[in-house]
Each structure stands twice: as C-alpha cells, then as structure tokens.
Amino acid sequence: MRCAKCGGIIHLDERCEKCGIDYREMLEGISHDEMRRLFKKIEEQENCCGITDLxxxxxxxxxxxxxxxxxxxFxxxxxxxxxLPGPNKREYIALxxxxxxxxxxxxxxxxxxxxWKYQLTLLEGGADGFxxxxxxxxxxxEKEFLERFFLEDE
Structure with missing residues (x-):
C-alpha cells in the first residue's frame, strides 16, 4: 500500500521503502480534521446534498x-x-x-x-457507499454522491 507520509510503498508492520517511517507510526500520524468537520455537517443535514459546492x-x-x-x-x-448495515437496509464499507x-x-x-482512488474501486463489489x-x-x-464527484469521469 502507499505511505501516507511520502507516497512510497509500505507493507504491513514494516517501514516505508522511501522515507523509512514505521507502519504503526504512519497510522498514528493520520488525522483529517477538515474532513471530519465536513462529515459532521453532512450528517447534520442528513444528506450530502445539503453542503455547498465549495x-x-x-x-x-x-x-x-x-x-x-x-x-x-485476512x-x-x-x-x-x-x-456494515446503514439507512434503508443498505450496506456500507467501513473507513x-x-x-x-x-x-x-x-x-x-x-x-x-x-x-482514495483504490478505496473507490471497492464500491464495484456492490456496496452502497462508505x-x-x-x-x-x-x-x-452514498454511492450516488461519490459518483457525482469522483466516478463520473472515470
């Protein structure tokens, strides 16, 4: 898989071949505060359409x-x-x-x-979103939201 720090190759429980960061250290360093703020806003509006285009x-x-x-x-x-099951008996991949x-x-x-591009390919297995x-x-x-912003050009 790809290292979150430099984009190099990193294997489970090993060090990145490019920057040398330890796999566990890399995971501890991942944080997405802005995404979490936007996710919270989406949930408050009960759908992805409630957020602005920006x-x-x-x-x-x-x-x-x-x-x-x-x-x-494995x-x-x-x-x-x-x-995991979600609204309307739909199935979602956990992230x-x-x-x-x-x-x-x-x-x-x-x-x-x-x-992210790889994560999107997981939806081809029939999941309704993340x-x-x-x-x-x-x-x-929802898959429909993701198709609007990510999948229609592919």
Whole structure:
C-alpha cells in the first residue's frame, strides 16, 4: 500500500521503502480534521446534498489526498473488508479518519491505508457507499454522491 507520509510503498508492520517511517507510526500520524468537520455537517443535514459546492469540492480534495484507514481481515479466501448495515437496509464499507476512531471498533482487524482512488474501486463489489467512523462522528457517503464527484469521469 502507499505511505501516507511520502507516497512510497509500505507493507504491513514494516517501514516505508522511501522515507523509512514505521507502519504503526504512519497510522498514528493520520488525522483529517477538515474532513471530519465536513462529515459532521453532512450528517447534520442528513444528506450530502445539503453542503455547498465549495464544501463538496473541499471534501473531494481532502478525500483525494487522504489516507483513510480501511479495516481488513485476512483468511483462507484472501482479504476482506468490513461492511456494515446503514439507512434503508443498505450496506456500507467501513473507513476511519484516524487510529483513535479505528480502535473504537476494529482494533482486532488489520488497519490498511490506500489511495482514495483504490478505496473507490471497492464500491464495484456492490456496496452502497462508505460509512466513516462508524462508532464516532459517523458519516454515510452514498454511492450516488461519490459518483457525482469522483466516478463520473472515470
């Protein structure tokens, strides 16, 4: 996966090949206060359409440059990701903004960081969007919202 500090290659529980940061240190350094503010505003409005175009663009920029933490599980069938039920019986892939949020419910799983573009490819598996910080300041990013800002040009 990509290092959140320099963009180099970093493997689980190892050091980045480019900058040498330890995997755990990298995860501890991830924090996205602006994204969390925008997520909170989205949830207060109960949908992504309630934010202004400027705020949506700001969030898009933050997401593109983010290293959200994806809880992963490894078994004999390979790697899997946590999907949680949300509104209207829809399924959402769990992501966390930082390790404090991650530890609230996924401490037994493997924390993975990947570029936002990779996270978006996970939606091809049929999920309805992402749930950010499921045990904290939760925010649901619907697939329709993500398509509007990220997927229509691809």
């Amino acid at each position: 705020e949506a663009s700001l969030m898009a920029c933050e997401l593109v440059n983010s290293s959200l933490i994806l809880p992963g599980r 078994d004999d069938d390979g790697m899997g990701f946590v999907q 966390c903004t930082d390790m404090d949020e991650y530890r609230k419910c996924f401490d037994e799983l493997t924390p993975l960081t990947n570029p 749930v950010i910080n499921p045990q904290g300041e939760v925010c649901f990013l």
